[in-house]
Amino acid sequence: MDPSDQKHFLAVDYVVFALLLAASVGIGLYYALSGGRQRTTQEFLMADRSMRCLPVSLSLIASFQSAVAIIGVPAEIYTHGTQYWFIGCAYILGLLIPAHVFIPLLYRLKLSSAYQYLELRFSKVVRICGTLTFIFQMVIYMGVCVYTPAFALNAATGFQLWGTVLVTGLVCTLYTTLGGLKAVIWTDVFQTLVMFAGQIAVIIVGVERTGGMSEVWRKVKEGNRLSGLDLNPDPTERHTFWTLGVGGVFLMLSLYGVNQAQVQRYLSARTEKEAVRSCYMVFPSLQLALGLSCIMGLVMFARYCGEDFSEKLGSSSRDAMVIYFVMDMLQGLPGLPGLFVACLFSAALSTISSAFNSLATVTMEDLIKPHFPSMSEERATLLSKALAASYGLLCLAMAYLTHLLGDSVLLVALKIFGVVGGPILGLFCLGMFFPWANSIGAVAGLGAGLVGAFWVGIGSIVTRSSGAKRLPPRCHVNTTAVFQTAIGNATSRPTGLHRFYSLSYMWYAGFSCLIVILVGLTVSFLTGPMKEGEATPGTVYPLLGKLLFFLPEHMKKKVCCVTPLRPAIPSPQGPGSDKESNGAARGQHTPSQQQILLPDADSRVIEHETAV
Numbered sequence: 001m002d003p004s005d006q007k008h009f010l011a012v013d014y015v016v017f018a019l020l021l022a023a024s025v026g027i028g029l030y031y032a033l034s035g036g037r038q039r040t041t042q043e044f045l046m047a048d049r050s051m052r053c054l055p056v057s058l059s060l061i062a063s064f065q066s067a068v069a070i071i072g073v074p075a076e077i078y079t080h081g082t083q084y085w086f087i088g089c090a091y092i093l094g095l096l097i098p099a100h101v102f103i104p105l106l107y108r109l110k111l112s113s114a115y116q117y118l119e120l121r122f123s124k125v126v127r128i129c130g131t132l133t134f135i136f137q138m139v140i141y142m143g144v145c146v147y148t149p150a151f152a153l154n155a156a157t158g159f160q161l162w163g164t165v166l167v168t169g170l171v172c173t174l175y176t177t178l179g180g181l182k183a184v185i186w187t188d189v190f191q192t193l194v195m196f197a198g199q200i201a202v203i204i205v206g207v208e209r210t211g212g213m214s215e216v217w218r219k220v221k222e223g224n225r226l227s228g229l230d231l232n233p234d235p236t237e238r239h240t241f242w243t244l245g246v247g248g249v250f251l252m253l254s255l256y257g258v259n260q261a262q263v264q265r266y267l268s269a270r271t272e273k274e275a276v277r278s279c280y281m282v283f284p285s286l287q288l289a290l291g292l293s294c295i296m297g298l299v300m301f302a303r304y305c306g307e308d309f310s311e312k313l314g315s316s317s318r319d320a321m322v323i324y325f326v327m328d329m330l331q332g333l334p335g336l337p338g339l340f341v342a343c344l345f346s347a348a349l350s351t352i353s354s355a356f357n358s359l360a361t362v363t364m365e366d367l368i369k370p371h372f373p374s375m376s377e378e379r380a381t382l383l384s385k386a387l388a389a390s391y392g393l394l395c396l397a398m399a400y401l402t403h404l405l406g407d408s409v410l411l412v413a414l415k416i417f418g419v420v421g422g423p424i425l426g427l428f429c430l431g432m433f434f435p436w437a438n439s440i441g442a443v444a445g446l447g448a449g450l451v452g453a454f455w456v457g458i459g460s461i462v463t464r465s466s467g468a469k470r471l472p473p474r475c476h477v478n479t480t481a482v483f484q485t486a487i488g489n490a491t492s493r494p495t496g497l498h499r500f501y502s503l504s505y506m507w508y509a510g511f512s513c514l515i516v517i518l519v520g521l522t523v524s525f526l527t528g529p530m531k532e533g534e535a536t537p538g539t540v541y542p543l544l545g546k547l548l549f550f551l552p553e554h555m556k557k558k559v560c561c562v563t564p565l566r567p568a569i570p571s572p573q574g575p576g577s578d579k580e581s582n583g584a585a586r587g588q589h590t591p592s593q594q595q596i597l598l599p600d601a602d603s604r605v606i607e608h609e610t611a612v
Ligand SMILES: O=C(O)CCCC[C@@H]1SC[C@@H]2NC(=O)N[C@@H]21
Pocket: 064, 065, 066, 067, 068, 069, 070, 087, 145, 251, 252, 255, 286, 289, 351, 410, 413, 414
């Protein structure tokens, strides 16, 4: 972009941005020097399972609301209209199912890593496969999250790119390594508030500078950016109510149901009720976050009337235009550009820190501890910190890889969740809802799901058939332009493999999840399915039993396996409760060799040794 057009920061803007980084490091330091001073993995990785629902819910939002959404969603609305807003419909089931299916089941197993479930339900091999797939997903996603704010700022303001990436990565590594999950959750709370503040400030100033609400509304209507309910059932249509509202549910479940970063937050809650409540509390905040970024896109459209930015901002104009718009709006309001940059980096830091911490947790719990059961607490904690730091450095490398991907960052992030998160969701669903599934079926299913997802994902990139229909840019749209666009799309209907490659990326999660379940069940039946109730009790969700709730008990017993979920864990007696007595109440032995006491069908108690 030519320097004359570049917007510049005042000293006060840098001060606001520096304050954000300092506050985050301060919170990290506070938790490094208070409480148990992060001396045990229970504290460092699980926040002593002492968290209340408010911080957990804000941290749940922060984990998967990064600069990608802050920049990507307004650009999406600006270019394609408000169809994307229908993803909000996916938040209903996308949070109800985790609250009533995944959380109760996983919380009562008292795990540290979500993938311990896979060993309890299937085998160690399945657990390792799940863990490695998760690590792969989060490392790439982290790279996108570190790169996005730095790149967008560089394109719009000349802010030096790699210096920012380095500072972001190092600050984040520092407070995550110092303060553990407690610091990550509380910095997430602070950063989520900054994120909302920054977006609200831009919207208020933007509306005011574009001539007020009515003017914005008029221009948006004339530019036909308000998309109606598009009920087109064609799965290759990029954004319709079905791809967003239904396909989006699978995307949400892969994140809020089985992703370690979110599961770890549920498990860090004081009680199961707090965990469920935190999941419910995510809904309004997530809708607010979605609404703010969509409205920002509409205000941006009203301001520039869909002008094409490519000549101004170069090739990847979509992602940089939001920063350009923000700098254009906030020019001359000292401190506000700094607030928005702080908002951008808050969104990035809160996601990256959650990713570091969850990666360190699963690496520790799933890949290291099982091989070194006698490792001392302090060594394990030290190793966890070293892991958090090394993942920090790895993500800087991944940031560079993102540089090469070239697609809109929102698309890249959503594709990662679909292509990699979808199969993991399928693996958990196979284990939870299908008692007959066995380990061989699980591994085969996961493999098939990943192959299928990568095939369609890479195929769509190679053949560039993401089917993105750009709306005509002008404010006052003349009908011929719309007509020509319609004609253009009708004639270029893809066929055969090309039709497969043009499957909407919003269906990737659902599509790959289905493959895992179908292949997993088929292979399980071919290799000797597991019997009813043979699986470790408490690891199968009595789906049929819940769906046939209207049948009397004796009928249900005949129809389906009724291994009940484990009884809810009694909530601790008051804040000062002594863990030992509590543990004894639950029949637990020493915390290191935690027994998972699972009631089985005839109420015999099976002691299930796990080195937690
Ligand atoms: O913001 C990101 O880092 C990723 C893009 C959004 C991810 C999904 S979309 C549905 C859900 N709502 C969110 O705010 N994040 C997740």
